[in-house]
Amino acid sequence: MGRSPCEKNGVIKGPWTPEEDMKLIQYIQVHGPCNWRTLPKNAGLQRHGKSCRLRWTNYLRPGIKRGRFSFEEEETIIQLHSVLGNKWSAMAARLPGRTDNEIKNYWNTHIRKRLLRNGIDPVTHAQRLDFKDLSSLLNLPQINLSNLLRLQTLLINPEALRLAAYLLENPELLLTKLQENQLFNAQLQNQTPVFQTDQLQNTFDLQTPLCNPSTDLPVTASVSNQSHLIQGNMGQISMNSDSLSGQTFQNNTTTFENVPFIENFLFGASDQRQKDLSENISFQSLNSGSNSSKNFSFDSVLSTPLSSPTPLISSSTYMNGNTEDERESNCSNLLKFAIPESLDFDDFI
DNA sequence: AAACAGTGCAACCGCTCTGAC
DNA sequence: TGTCAGAGCGGTTGCACTGTT
Numbered sequence: 001m002g003r004s005p006c007e008k009n010g011v012i013k014g015p016w017t018p019e020e021d022m023k024l025i026q027y028i029q030v031h032g033p034c035n036w037r038t039l040p041k042n043a044g045l046q047r048h049g050k051s052c053r054l055r056w057t058n059y060l061r062p063g064i065k066r067g068r069f070s071f072e073e074e075e076t077i078i079q080l081h082s083v084l085g086n087k088w089s090a091m092a093a094r095l096p097g098r099t100d101n102e103i104k105n106y107w108n109t110h111i112r113k114r115l116l117r118n119g120i121d122p123v124t125h126a127q128r129l130d131f132k133d134l135s136s137l138l139n140l141p142q143i144n145l146s147n148l149l150r151l152q153t154l155l156i157n158p159e160a161l162r163l164a165a166y167l168l169e170n171p172e173l174l175l176t177k178l179q180e181n182q183l184f185n186a187q188l189q190n191q192t193p194v195f196q197t198d199q200l201q202n203t204f205d206l207q208t209p210l211c212n213p214s215t216d217l218p219v220t221a222s223v224s225n226q227s228h229l230i231q232g233n234m235g236q237i238s239m240n241s242d243s244l245s246g247q248t249f250q251n252n253t254t255t256f257e258n259v260p261f262i263e264n265f266l267f268g269a270s271d272q273r274q275k276d277l278s279e280n281i282s283f284q285s286l287n288s289g290s291n292s293s294k295n296f297s298f299d300s301v302l303s304t305p306l307s308s309p310t311p312l313i314s315s316s317t318y319m320n321g322n323t324e325d326e327r328e329s330n331c332s333n334l335l336k337f338a339i340p341e342s343l344d345f346d347d348f349i
Numbered sequence: 350a351a352a353c354a355g356t357g358c359a360a361c362c363g364c365t366c367t368g369a370c
Numbered sequence: 371t372g373t374c375a376g377a378g379c380g381g382t383t384g385c386a387c388t389g390t391t
Binding site: 013014015016050054055059102105109 | 356357358359360361362
């Protein structure tokens, strides 16, 4: 396995022979792993010092564990990756006997592919809302001809999915925007809502159960033409056009002017009046009843910095099974959509 | 059985960062 | 401040292995 040995400028590249390994081991046993630049010459090896260092640290160093990763190791890698990102050496330090290169290779060749197949972003560890399991959709008991027509609308409106996915994957954006609009919100509280309530009834829900192991709350994203509702692991957030002055999301108001696709989705391409109205977006927590907005917690948002994404899905949700097939099977129902009967898609379109 | 394609993995390359001098 | 060595990382290479046709 690997490359064929080749010699270039007196330096051998490619797989190491047992004789080379023995020379390196014997030299390091005597002199220790130091001064890699001069080590090859002193040890009688036609190798680069860096190659010697990699060979030692990745394969010859005592305590190196070879062979397939166990299920426990896989879970550990996923959990560590959700916290550390691509800090392979830091992950290796927490996995006895495993090297950073081995973990990286295993991640790229096994875990990453499996996460992608299961609709999980391997970078953010969040469920991708644009990953639609149509078979699950069609197996829903509430799917009938009427709902299929609504499903068609949903599928031809990818902006709604993108909006939900974007906000779920970037909860810090909400916080940033809220902070930026503290002053703006104070102005809005003195304004009169301009929407009619019937404009806010046209809402559909994207319900994704199983996505929040910490709270067991279903993850729901609701989008309408004038009101936008996102529910993630933080609970449920409503971007509600008629809640400009009320008990909304800790009395904060936000806009999405720096997010082009959201801006287009919310405001339309050229309707300045609609944009003016939609700029008055605010947030409302809906996860605990009518007074929930006062009790809304930002903990989950604050614990999800860009540099160290917090998993929205536990590793056991990724792969709750002993075999890959079992794990994939258990992930296949991660994303389902339920469309309420009350939805009027004519307005939505 | 042979040809082919896909996959796994050791090893390498190039680059950046850090700390010592 | 600049240089150097070590370390870390992302990406890639190339061959062996395995499954499919």
